[in-house]
Amino acid sequence: MQLTNRAKKIDKSEMTLAERMYLPAIAGGMAITLKHFFKKKPTINYPEQKRYLGPVFRGHHILKKDEEGRERCTACGLCAVACPAEAISMVAAERKEGEEHKYREEKYAAVYEINMLRCIFCGFCEEACPKQAIYLRHDEFVPVFMNRDEVIYGKDKLVEDMNHRYLREGWK
Amino acid sequence: MQNQILYVWYLLTAVTILAALLVVLAKNPIHSVLSLVVTFFCLSAHYVLLNAQFLAVVNIIVYAGAIMVLFLFVIMFLNLREYTEETKSNFAKLGAAVVGGVTLVAIIAALKKVQYPMPMRYDVRTGFVETLGEVLFRDYLLPFELVTVLFFVAMVGAVMLGKREKGERHF
């Protein structure tokens, strides 16, 4: 029964002297390795060079701010509900008088924590968010943990830095 | 310079005799073989002192490099952990002592008869390849060729012994 036409028929007849000497075959093989010796290497030297992972890569989480630098998150909890790994938890708080430049809405997340050991980087939080507050960056990984204390990411690590704003292609 | 060579000779001879004694006295056969290799090395060094480098190197190649490797090869296959001295019976020990003693007496008797002719002149080139070749292929050509035939016969015999007969089991 022939399933594909890639099957190879093997010649089992007696080898000729040239084949038994191996030397022509060895020379052929060595020519191949020498050709590869001078080929351009496809290696990317990782820490110095990084490969572009594409616009849809889901990496480090970020809590976006708006153009005036106010946090967009209102601590509605939809991301926590959507999260299949139950990695997100938050504590809501009411905006005080004089804090209008910090938070856009009247309610905000006083504490916003993601457990990176639980997170599976599915991006459901990003989809669930009604305020476009949480995103998974396409250009940055979550770094390796050396310690259990580093596992839970709070607002200090998640909120966007206004000096280095995160912009996706097509947002500008 | 003469004295230095003499000291070297004394040292070498001492090492040779020590190693040769170890060959006989060592409990472990592997140690015996290795000391035999050391003995051959010392003998080669003696050849070098006599300015016979060719003999020295051939001694190393043939004896230390090939024959002793085969010895070692065979001994390594023996299971040495179960090897004990007690397996030899008293009769065998007695026989060995008698044979060894007779040989010793024979050697001493032979050595007593020997007269050492002093070499008339010392030729530096005595041990060189060219001299050796001339001696072998001019003065002793027939014995040399006969030895070749002997080796050939031995080789054929070894092949015949080692050959697998028809119907014998393949390993």
Added chain:
Amino acid sequence: MEVFWIKAIIVLVIFGLSLVVAMYSTWAERKVAGYMQDRPGPNRAGWGGLLQPLADAGKMFFKEDFIPLQANKWLFIAGPCLAMLTALMSSSVVPFGDTIKIGEHEIQVQGIEVNIGILWVFGVVSLGVYGVMVGGWASNNKFSLLGAIRAASQNISYELAMGLSLIAIIMLTGSLSVRDIVLSQHGAAWNLFYQPLGFIIFLVCAFAECNRTPFDLPECEAELVGGYHTEYSSMKLGFYLFAEYINMFVSSCVISALYFGGFNYPFMDKVAEALGSDATGHNIATAIGFGVFFAKALFFVFFFMWVRWTLPRFRYDQLMNLGWKNLIPLAILNVITTGIGILLDIRWFSWVAMIAIVIIAVAQSAMKPKSARGILEAAPSR
């Protein structure tokens, strides 16, 4: 006395050189392996990974030095020492260059010049197997023992063919001294052009004697865990590996001295004439010759690596068949044709054997029916 010190310096330089070359061979091996597999190889320690050998040595020295409980302790230690000793001894008779003129003295760039030089190399190489055998047996491990025994039988088998191919060269030159053999290939009259078959046999045997792929069965990790150095760790293992690289460098040197003219190169007479015959000119010519020799030797080191990263390993019976049933008869054929050539006073006569083999091979390939030619053939598609 002055001569003594200059000679001592030369010996030390040769000694250091073979160590440094062996050290950087480990780096080059990994680099070559990388390049042949389309990756850059070690490049983290220093520029281009050049400090990698130092890092490796540091790692080796600081690892735990472990001696198995049931091992024969002294022989276990003696194994790597013997391997290292024999590896370093063989480079002493290789002529690295012509002579240096200092004052009225003319000093050869060589460890020692003895009239049996090539036999010395041969003898020391045949002793190299002791390191492997002693180490493998003393480990008290079946795999080590099997590796050691493989090494021993392989070395003995290939020594014969190697010696026979050497004899043809000795017949051509009429001398056992490596320097004489090199000097007889003055200019471009390299032995390679007179001994093509002998060169191929010698090269194959050199691979086998160095335990390099495709003949690295003593350390065949697919069958024998690690071969004879299974039980070794720390710098003892390092010595074994290092000895292998020194052997590789020395055999490269010997190949280039015996078959590729050593420090001879085409038009060397014209270069020497242009430099003048006074001491400085002569020394510069010697330096150029040294460079040429070194380049040839390094090419063969590269060749060893090139083959290693191209060919798979032989099976053990194939190895023995190749050694005993193919190489030895071929080497004897080579000796006979060379002898006929000397009788007829035609130096290149051993080409006859080579050409005859090639013609038979080509004719047989051509006579083979077309349908059967080519090992793989695509089945007809439906």
